[in-house]
Amino acid sequence: MPESHYNSLHRLLYTSKSRFSCSEAHVPVEIKGIVAKSFEKNRHRDLTGVLLFINDTFIQVLEGPLSEIETAFEAICCDMRHGNLKLVDMTPVETRIFDEWSMAFVGFDVDPSHLRTNRDLQEVYTIVESDPEKALRQIRGLIN
Amino acid sequence: MPVISCILTEHDLLLVLLAAVMCAIGSFATTRLWRNAVAARQRDRFHWCFLTGVTGGSSIWATHFIAMLGYQTPVPATFDPKLTVISIVIAILGTSLGIALTTSSNRLIARLVGGATLGLSIAAMHFVGMFAYRVDGIVSWDQTYIVLSIVASIGFSVLATFYMTGGRAPAFLSRTNAAVISLILAIVLLHFTAMDAFSVAPIAGLSSGADSGAFSAMAMSVALVALLIVFTGFSSEVIEFRNKTRSEIDLNYIATHDELTGVPNRRKFSEILADRCAKTRDTGAEFSLIMIDLDRFKPVNDTLGHTTGDAVLKRVANRLEHVIRASDFLARLGGDEFAIIALGSTGDRSNVLRLCDRIIDVLSRPFIINGHVIELGASLGVAIAPAHGTTADDLTQSADIALYAAKDAGRSTYKLFETAMADEVQLRRSLEIDLRRALNREEFEVYYQPQVDAKSGDYSGAEALIRWRHPQRGMLSPVVFIPLAEELGLIGPIGNWVLRQACRDAVTWPSHLSVAVNLSPAQMMDRRLPKSVKSILNETGLDPARLELEITETSLIGNDVQALAVLNELRAMGIAISLDDFGTGYSSLSYLHRFPINRIKIDRSFIDRIPTDVDSAAIVQAIAKLGGSLGMKITAEGIENEEQWSFSKTEGCDHLQGYLFSKPIPGSEIGALFDTKDSAERAA
Ligand SMILES: Cc1cc2nc3c(=O)[nH]c(=O)nc-3n(C[C@H](O)[C@H](O)[C@H](O)COP(=O)(O)O)c2cc1C
Numbered sequence A: 001m002p003e004s005h006y007n008s009l010h011r012l013l014y015t016s017k018s019r020f021s022c023s024e025a026h027v028p029v030e031i032k033g034i035v036a037k038s039f040e041k042n043r044h045r046d047l048t049g050v051l052l053f054i055n056d057t058f059i060q061v062l063e064g065p066l067s068e069i070e071t072a073f074e075a076i077c078c079d080m081r082h083g084n085l086k087l088v089d090m091t092p093v094e095t096r097i098f099d100e101w102s103m104a105f106v107g108f109d110v111d112p113s114h115l116r117t118n119r120d121l122q123e124v125y126t127i128v129e130s131d132p133e134k135a136l137r138q139i140r141g142l143i144n
Numbered sequence B: 001m002p003v004i005s006c007i008l009t010e011h012d013l014l015l016v017l018l019a020a021v022m023c024a025i026g027s028f029a030t031t032r033l034w035r036n037a038v039a040a041r042q043r044d045r046f047h048w049c050f051l052t053g054v055t056g057g058s059s060i061w062a063t064h065f066i067a068m069l070g071y072q073t074p075v076p077a078t079f080d081p082k083l084t085v086i087s088i089v090i091a092i093l094g095t096s097l098g099i100a101l102t103t104s105s106n107r108l109i110a111r112l113v114g115g116a117t118l119g120l121s122i123a124a125m126h127f128v129g130m131f132a133y134r135v136d137g138i139v140s141w142d143q144t145y146i147v148l149s150i151v152a153s154i155g156f157s158v159l160a161t162f163y164m165t166g167g168r169a170p171a172f173l174s175r176t177n178a179a180v181i182s183l184i185l186a187i188v189l190l191h192f193t194a195m196d197a198f199s200v201a202p203i204a205g206l207s208s209g210a211d212s213g214a215f216s217a218m219a220m221s222v223a224l225v226a227l228l229i230v231f232t233g234f235s236s237e238v239i240e241f242r243n244k245t246r247s248e249i250d251l252n253y254i255a256t257h258d259e260l261t262g263v264p265n266r267r268k269f270s271e272i273l274a275d276r277c278a279k280t281r282d283t284g285a286e287f288s289l290i291m292i293d294l295d296r297f298k299p300v301n302d303t304l305g306h307t308t309g310d311a312v313l314k315r316v317a318n319r320l321e322h323v324i325r326a327s328d329f330l331a332r333l334g335g336d337e338f339a340i341i342a343l344g345s346t347g348d349r350s351n352v353l354r355l356c357d358r359i360i361d362v363l364s365r366p367f368i369i370n371g372h373v374i375e376l377g378a379s380l381g382v383a384i385a386p387a388h389g390t391t392a393d394d395l396t397q398s399a400d401i402a403l404y405a406a407k408d409a410g411r412s413t414y415k416l417f418e419t420a421m422a423d424e425v426q427l428r429r430s431l432e433i434d435l436r437r438a439l440n441r442e443e444f445e446v447y448y449q450p451q452v453d454a455k456s457g458d459y460s461g462a463e464a465l466i467r468w469r470h471p472q473r474g475m476l477s478p479v480v481f482i483p484l485a486e487e488l489g490l491i492g493p494i495g496n497w498v499l500r501q502a503c504r505d506a507v508t509w510p511s512h513l514s515v516a517v518n519l520s521p522a523q524m525m526d527r528r529l530p531k532s533v534k535s536i537l538n539e540t541g542l543d544p545a546r547l548e549l550e551i552t553e554t555s556l557i558g559n560d561v562q563a564l565a566v567l568n569e570l571r572a573m574g575i576a577i578s579l580d581d582f583g584t585g586y587s588s589l590s591y592l593h594r595f596p597i598n599r600i601k602i603d604r605s606f607i608d609r610i611p612t613d614v615d616s617a618a619i620v621q622a623i624a625k626l627g628g629s630l631g632m633k634i635t636a637e638g639i640e641n642e643e644q645w646s647f648s649k650t651e652g653c654d655h656l657q658g659y660l661f662s663k664p665i666p667g668s669e670i671g672a673l674f675d676t677k678d679s680a681e682r683a684a
Helices: A003-007 A024-045 A066-077 A112-127 A132-142 B002-010 B013-039 B042-069 B081-102 B107-132 B143-164 B175-196 B213-256 B266-283 B297-304 B306-323 B349-364 B392-408 B419-438 B478-487 B491-507 B529-540 B560-572 B589-594 B604-609 B614-629 B642-651 B667-683
Strands: A009-018 A048-054 A057-065 A082-092 A104-107 B077-079 B133-135 B137-141 B198-202 B287-294 B328-334 B337-342 B367-369 B372-374 B378-385 B414-416 B444-453 B459-470 B474-476 B514-518 B547-551 B576-582 B599-602 B633-637 B655-657
Touching: A003 A066, A009 A066, A009 A132, A024 A048, A024 A057, A024 A066, A024 A104, A048 A112, A048 A132, A057 A066, A057 A112, A057 A132, A066 A082, A066 B306, A066 B367, A104 A112, A112 A132, B013 B042, B013 B081, B013 B143, B013 B175, B013 B213, B042 B081, B042 B107, B042 B175, B042 B213, B077 B081, B081 B107, B081 B143, B107 B133, B107 B143, B107 B175, B143 B175, B175 B198, B213 B266, B266 B287, B266 B328, B266 B337, B266 B378, B266 B392, B287 B349, B287 B392, B297 B306, B297 B372, B306 B328, B306 B337, B306 B349, B306 B367, B306 B372, B337 B349, B349 B378, B349 B414, B378 B392, B392 B414, B392 B419, B419 B459, B419 B478, B444 B491, B444 B667, B459 B478, B459 B491, B459 B667, B474 B478, B478 B491, B491 B514, B491 B529, B491 B667, B514 B576, B529 B560, B560 B576, B589 B614, B599 B614, B604 B614, B604 B633, B614 B633, B614 B642, B642 B655
Parallel strands: A048 A104, B378 B414, B459 B514, B514 B547, B547 B576, B576 B599, B599 B633, B633 B655
Antiparallel strands: A009 A057, A009 A082, A048 A057, B077 B133, B137 B198, B287 B337, B287 B378, B328 B337, B367 B372, B444 B459, B444 B655, B459 B474
């Protein structure tokens, strides 16, 4: 394995189901914790990406050097706060699409002002496995 | 007792006590070091002897010195500095030499010469020290006590050496402690006996009892130095002891942990399991044993290399450590095999089963290593003590049986042990043994089920079907033993035997009748298949055009290149190929197109339901039409009544097979059947 490959830019996309052991009311706090921790860790690892939460499902994009992605993904795979994890996509890429975010977060919100966000989230949720390319474009649109 | 009276009357008791404490501590420290000197390897021995000598010599010397401070003389006294220094040098060098001699591999030299040197050093130090003790009075010596003191010193030193060099100590003492006591006695007895030999008479006219302040100041500081030296020796011993325990802990860690993953190894596992089983036998407390086996690990190792395989195992261990609870014990048993002893199950099985779910979940998540995405999975077998075993062996066997059942059930799942599983394994084992012998014992037989022409109803041939006449279990169907034969690698010889027997039988039939023989996927994987078919044809003299080989789609999947090559070779010999059980698997049209297939056999499950079931009827129609347009012959299997016959005939099936015409019959009877039909025809 040439060194260059190991450090080359990759993007990873996976989905998983939340498996929080805490009470329903506490879930937002847990998620906030995950995002904060991820943000901190990713910043040090030159990783960027986004985490979506919709219908009890996490949809996460991670981009960065392959070796760092592998490390972070392994940590994610050791985390029992989610389950039924599905790797949707893992490819070398030319550029980052979330380069300003160590870990952006968008979640479903009951607030009426989020109607459009909720609708878009719902759409990403529906197509993420069948059409990851399109889902990525939508996610990008979501965080602007 | 002059010694005691000497201590009591002529000494300051407090200082005597201090001397005694000094002596005890010094002797203790000395023997610890001495033990190391005796045990040391050659290259370290010199240093240990010297260290012991310094500590031992200073202890002896300090004891003497403190006791002398407590010696009350009626006259003024001082110490001669030169002789005082010489006395400590004698003590250190003499003791070092003595200790060195005690490390000799010759026991006699070690004990007698070494011990005596030690005793003499103590004595020499004492008497030189006494010469350094200057009193303004008339000194006299009693020779008897001098001799007695030296004898006592040598005697107890030899005894101490005896204990240090492996001599048997009294039952209530350890060797080292016995040596400590002997050494203390050697020092103390020498000192006070020798002091009995010493007496001072005041010279008239001189003032008495005038110890100068300088005298005690110097004395105290020298004693302090001695103490420091002794404690230095002590510290070095403590450090050594710590290091030793640490390296013992390290060694223990290495012996009980898996080098690759860092989790406990099989050895530790066996220990914990045996322990836990013993506890269960005593108290009946429940606990669970989970056996974990990775699915699809071998291909990873084979295709991506051992380095990647090792990286996967490390991550597997790490993930497992994340899912287990604090009370669970995880071990790697070797290869891709892990085990968990769930100690804290407290009789709640659902907790353990939930843990199994989590393990299966976490190990089914992908591994990304060097850019490769690796999908594994795990099968788990669970046994619970005491229900499924109370010894380590029984419990392990139960868990293994459950694991086996989990693998059998399609992997990535767990199974809790059940007694029925054990029966199944038992059955399988005995079948395995019997199957290995069946061929030599000629227990296989070939049965034939005739096939007829759909239009005329005339016989067109027969399908050969293997049966196993098991000596105890009676006639066994291939469903029972063929998968086992494939697993055991016996399918090649068995398949060849069936083919040979079928060809032999077929040559005796009327020449327009063909014979169909099944090929298992494992046979198709064998490159030598065309060659063995050819040699069997030559040997039996059957016209290749009368032979039809039946394959299933499974033989083609994931094996296309090889399958295509084999089939082409067979076709080139003039042998027909038919695709069996069509409609049950992928039923991929691309297979029909790509492979040289002459015939499709529609699976009996569709024929069973025609003509009433609309879907089945539609499928039969579609397959018949498709086959027809691709130029293939169609056979309908499992015809049991007239309606099925007429429906299949109308839809375009060429040949039929089923109970309506005949069940499978032994080879000895089929010839007669064909003859009667033929003769009946001829007669008609
Ligand atoms: C849905 C989800 C997304 C996560 N995303 C990340 C991430 O992007 N980067 C990261 O380092 N950890 C992420 N984590 C957290 C890790 O799973 C894990 O908790 C953390 O890295 C462990 O760090 P620690 O071993 O230092 O406690 C995520 C966890 C969850 C449940």
